[in-house]
Amino acid sequence: MTQTIDEYSVFFLYAAMAVYAFAFIAFALDLARRSAQVGAGNEVGVDGSVTTRERVLETVGAGGSSAVSGSVATAAPVGVGGSGAARKGLFSRGGGAEASLSASGDGAVTKRSLSLRLGVAFTLIGFLLELTADVLRGIAAARVPWANMYEFSMTGTVLIVGVFLVVITRVDLRFLGTFITGLVLILLGVSTVNYYVGVAPLPPALQSAWLVIHVFVASLGTAFFALGFALSAIQLVQYRREAIGAGARTLKLKFMASLPDSKRLENLAYRVNIVGFVFWTFTLIAGAVWAERAWGRYWGWDTKEVWTFIIWVIYAGYIHARATRGWRGSRSAVLAIIGFAAVLFNFGIVNVFFHGLHSYSGL
Amino acid sequence: MSRPSDHYDSPDPALATRARGAASDDGSSSGAGDGSSPDIAQPRLGVVGWLRWFWRQLTSMRTALFLLLLLALAAVPGSLVPQRAADPNGVTQYFVDNPDLAPILDKVQAFDVYTSVWFSSIYLLLFISLVGCVIPRAKHHFDALRAKPPRTPARLSRLAGFEQRAAEPGTNGAEAIEVARGMLRKAGYRAVVFTAPGKNGSEITSVSAERGYARETGNLVFHAALVGILITVGVGGGFGFSGQRVLVENGQTFVNTLSAFDSFNPGRFFSESSLTPYSMKLDKFTATYETKADGAFGQPLDYDAAVTTQEQGGSEQQSDIKVNSPLRIGGTDVYLLGNGYAPTVTVKDPTGKVVFTDSIPFLPQDASLTSVGVVKVPDGLSQQLGMIGFFYPTQAVSTTGAYYSTYPDDDYPVLTLNVYQGDLGLNGGTPTSVYSLDTDTLSQLTGGSTGVASIELKPGESTALPNGLGTISFDNVARYASLDIHHDPTQGYVLLFASLALLGLLISLFIPRRRVWVKATERADGSVTLEYAGLARGEDPRLVPAVADLAERHAKLLAGRAVPETNA
Numbered sequence: 035m036t037q038t039i040d041e042y043s044v045f046f047l048y049a050a051m052a053v054y055a056f057a058f059i060a061f062a063l064d065l066a067r068r069s070a071q072v073g074a075g076n077e078v079g080v081d082g083s084v085t086t087r088e089r090v091l092e093t094v095g096a097g098g099s100s101a102v103s104g105s106v107a108t109a110a111p112v113g114v115g116g117s118g119a120a121r122k123g124l125f126s127r128g129g130g131a132e133a134s135l136s137a138s139g140d141g142a143v144t145k146r147s148l149s150l151r152l153g154v155a156f157t158l159i160g161f162l163l164e165l166t167a168d169v170l171r172g173i174a175a176a177r178v179p180w181a182n183m184y185e186f187s188m189t190g191t192v193l194i195v196g197v198f199l200v201v202i203t204r205v206d207l208r209f210l211g212t213f214i215t216g217l218v219l220i221l222l223g224v225s226t227v228n229y230y231v232g233v234a235p236l237p238p239a240l241q242s243a244w245l246v247i248h249v250f251v252a253s254l255g256t257a258f259f260a261l262g263f264a265l266s267a268i269q270l271v272q273y274r275r276e277a278i279g280a281g282a283r284t285l286k287l288k289f290m291a292s293l294p295d296s297k298r299l300e301n302l303a304y305r306v307n308i309v310g311f312v313f314w315t316f317t318l319i320a321g322a323v324w325a326e327r328a329w330g331r332y333w334g335w336d337t338k339e340v341w342t343f344i345i346w347v348i349y350a351g352y353i354h355a356r357a358t359r360g361w362r363g364s365r366s367a368v369l370a371i372i373g374f375a376a377v378l379f380n381f382g383i384v385n386v387f388f389h390g391l392h393s394y395s396g397l
Numbered sequence: 398m399s400r401p402s403d404h405y406d407s408p409d410p411a412l413a414t415r416a417r418g419a420a421s422d423d424g425s426s427s428g429a430g431d432g433s434s435p436d437i438a439q440p441r442l443g444v445v446g447w448l449r450w451f452w453r454q455l456t457s458m459r460t461a462l463f464l465l466l467l468l469a470l471a472a473v474p475g476s477l478v479p480q481r482a483a484d485p486n487g488v489t490q491y492f493v494d495n496p497d498l499a500p501i502l503d504k505v506q507a508f509d510v511y512t513s514v515w516f517s518s519i520y521l522l523l524f525i526s527l528v529g530c531v532i533p534r535a536k537h538h539f540d541a542l543r544a545k546p547p548r549t550p551a552r553l554s555r556l557a558g559f560e561q562r563a564a565e566p567g568t569n570g571a572e573a574i575e576v577a578r579g580m581l582r583k584a585g586y587r588a589v590v591f592t593a594p595g596k597n598g599s600e601i602t603s604v605s606a607e608r609g610y611a612r613e614t615g616n617l618v619f620h621a622a623l624v625g626i627l628i629t630v631g632v633g634g635g636f637g638f639s640g641q642r643v644l645v646e647n648g649q650t651f652v653n654t655l656s657a658f659d660s661f662n663p664g665r666f667f668s669e670s671s672l673t674p675y676s677m678k679l680d681k682f683t684a685t686y687e688t689k690a691d692g693a694f695g696q697p698l699d700y701d702a703a704v705t706t707q708e709q710g711g712s713e714q715q716s717d718i719k720v721n722s723p724l725r726i727g728g729t730d731v732y733l734l735g736n737g738y739a740p741t742v743t744v745k746d747p748t749g750k751v752v753f754t755d756s757i758p759f760l761p762q763d764a765s766l767t768s769v770g771v772v773k774v775p776d777g778l779s780q781q782l783g784m785i786g787f788f789y790p791t792q793a794v795s796t797t798g799a800y801y802s803t804y805p806d807d808d809y810p811v812l813t814l815n816v817y818q819g820d821l822g823l824n825g826g827t828p829t830s831v832y833s834l835d836t837d838t839l840s841q842l843t844g845g846s847t848g849v850a851s852i853e854l855k856p857g858e859s860t861a862l863p864n865g866l867g868t869i870s871f872d873n874v875a876r877y878a879s880l881d882i883h884h885d886p887t888q889g890y891v892l893l894f895a896s897l898a899l900l901g902l903l904i905s906l907f908i909p910r911r912r913v914w915v916k917a918t919e920r921a922d923g924s925v926t927l928e929y930a931g932l933a934r935g936e937d938p939r940l941v942p943a944v945a946d947l948a949e950r951h952a953k954l955l956a957g958r959a960v961p962e963t964n965a
């Protein structure tokens with residue numbers, strides 16, 4: 035029985051991967067289309083909507099602002115009649131420009147990208163399939179599905195996609211689709227090939243409620259860090275493009291013109307990363323509490339503890355960098371990227387090749 | 398705000414310096430100056446000046462950042478090289494594997510990274526910087542908490558979310574501001590009203606409001622809690638101890654005294670009198686394994702050490718110690734860390750007199766608990782004997798003839814022994830491990846190249862020792878539990894500080910600190926213009942919508958229509 039359910043789980047996982055692959059293609063097509071449109075001299079909004087020059091003039095005439103710039107830096111004075119539709123929560127819609135994006139029905143006929151909508155739809159379907167796979171795995175094992183590398187990979191990527199899908203309902207980060215689905219595909223590919231293990235019971239060291247909490251929150255933190263990483267990486271590219279100036283024709287990535295400016299990307303990355311940081315802080319504390327119960331000491335500089343600590347300190351550095359003159363912008367973005375590299379290292383390398391008390395890769 | 402001078406929100410000292418014609422010494426590509434520039438520009442610094450300069454450097458944001466990154470970097474080697482504290486056997490093995498490199502690494506304390514001089518200096522500097530940073534800020538914040546929001550700026554138009562509206566005819570400026578003040582106060586702002594005459598006989602009334610003081614409080618709580626953790630760990634560790642003890646089932650008893658530990662690591666301030674007397678007997682150790690024949694066959698499902706404990710003056714109590722559920726007794730926590738087999742072996746001399754009998758814990762070598770142990774018989778025979786034993790709980794024979802164990806439970810137990818004779822080195826005064834035998838000075842009698850088969854026994858069997866030395870029997874096999882016994886009086890405080898840190902972090906990251914102004918200019922002709930603007934103090938993505946929302950609701954309120962509250 036266990037065996038059969040696990041087989042279903044694997045089937046759903048492969049199905050999810052196939053659908054993610056479609057999503058990836060759709061998102062990539064969207065970026066290609068943006069490049070083409072930008073090349074043709076059109077204005078492309080953050081949400082991928084295309085507005086021709088004359089339309090933009092109309093839009094501006096109608097009292098909105100142009101759809102091109104994502105520059106809604108918080109400090110920028112926004113004209114009279116700003117968005118009353120302020121949303122509650124962590125992620126604001128920004129200011130005027132985005133509000134006018136959603137309101138750009140007045141006058142200009144903007145073409146929403148079909149590929150972008152398909153990308154989101156495929157991602158959602160893939161997410162549901164993978165969630166099913168994950169739940170089935172949990173049922174097969176009669177416990178939470180995050181007790182070995184294969185299961186972490188599955189639950190972790192479900193969370194990455196889940197967080198992405200939730201965040202895009204609040205702030206338009208759909209342009210990250212290629213990146214997110216690409217990352218998830220690679221992680222799933224590596225884990226199904228290298229990390230797959232059949233359903234196995236929990237060894238005594240893992241039989242604890244803290245497994246449920248600690249590992250889940252760590253995965254959630256990782257999901258936010260992944261999103262922050264994507265934003266920081268794009269921020270760096272965007273910054274270069276801005277530095278080169280308007281003659282950015284030399285830069286191949288024309289679609290970058292349709293993405294938010296580096297300042298806004300930096301702010302978005304920061305907001306995502308601090309959420310990740312809070313989860314990571316909790317992971318660290320919960321891990322220590324669990325270590326105390328299982329091994330009799332809350333902190334022993336076990337390799338895995340060391341790396342969790344290193345990651346935490348790097349992100350603390352990143353947060354500091356953002357508050358340090360001369361370190362805002364690209365330098366802090368580099369730190370966020372190093373931080374996520376450490377997260378991946380911790381997961382992919384430390385789990386498998388370093389030995390310590392945390393030998394639960396299941397391999 | 399009394400932030401470090403190179404905080405991005407602090408006024409840029411480089412500008413001031415440049416104004417005086419002195420170059421910034423910073424040299425960073427951004428061109429941003431650092432806080433000490435004005436000092437540097439001065440011709441001569443006395444000792445005090447230098448000290449002040451040094452202190453400012455140490456408590457600057459860039460130093461904190463640098464030290465944080467350095468700390469992350471310095472923590473890495475400890476994960477690459479085995480550490481004495483966590484993995485002493487790994488260190489020994491490392492010396493064997495890398496005889497040239499290991500002593501060099503040892504010189505730079507690479508096997509004790511987290512207590513090394515260099516690692517400690519980094520975090521101590523970091524925390525000195527932290528204290529130097531937090532104290533002035535705390536003082537400043539304490540003052541700010543009691544101060545009123547500052548005067549409304551003369552021009553709001555450059556500020557965030559600026560908005561200008563003409564009030565409906567008949568609006569009274571002062572009243573409109575009073576309404577705004579009420580709204581702001583309800584939304585948690587501290588608000589003060591200012592009045593000033595404007596140009597051309599106009600009258601300007603304004604409200605200046607500030608909220609989110611908790612952001613700074615949270616930040617200070619967070620940083621202070623980190624100091625709390627460091628101090629508690631540093632001091633608290635000194636009062637505790639940790640010790641290990643192996644107990645064989647069916648009756649071995651531990652009493653909580655120094656001599657009863659197999660190994661003991663006291664903290665700096667530990668005194669023996671802090672050991673509360675109690676006794677603990679291992680009645681039975683039960684290991685449950687997966688028996689289904691798929692991939693997980695033989696994987697442990699549960700370990701359970703059933704013990705009988707008795708505290709001084711108390712009655713006997715039965716308890717179970719499991720991997721994730723330690724036993725708290727007599728101020729100590731007892732953890733089940735390991736387990737294995739302890740074969741009971743009896744050696745008799747040629748006349749049949751028992752010269753040795755003991756249950757000897759063997760160390761597991763693999764998941765199926767193939768175990769290795771050492772039997773030492775120092776007295777009673779014509780020669781001192783040492784034996785290296787292999788125990789296979791469920792023995793099987795490979796195609797090459799080698800023995801191995803296929804399952805961790807003792808379904809088909811077999812004990813093999815290689816016998817050595819000679820001086821066991823027990824009288825030299827140097828402590829020797831009960832788990833190892835130095836065979837260099839001994840001559841081998843069975844097994845290996847001797848041509849004599851190793852002794853092989855099943856429970857209950859006995860056989861003759863070589864050279865007519867006597868007989869040996871394998872009476873039975875018991876389980877043993879390896880227990881860690883800890884005492885740490887401060888770990889509760891560490892948890893408390895850690896929770897405070899998390900709480901402070903949440904507050905400081907997610908509560909926005911902002912100033913908001915509403916200004917009413919009432920001209921001589923009776924017309925009133927309302928202006929709204931805000932200022933972010935720190936990260937505040939929702940400032941602009943919040944100001945717009947305030948303006949909207951304010952206008953509606955003024956128009957006499959009540960709207961539901963939202964928190965601006």
Ligand code: HEM
Binds near residue numbers: 457527615
């Ligand atoms: C153990 C070392 C440290 C760690 C782990 C650490 C961590 C953090 C974190 C996570 C934050 C963001 C959350 C918050 O605002 O409370 C922060 C903010 C801050 N830290 Fe630290 N910190 C450390 C040392 C220091 C030191 C030495 C200074 C003084 C130079 C300092 C000054 C600040 C300041 C001014 C902020 C506010 C930044 C802002 O305005 O956004 N920190 N720190």
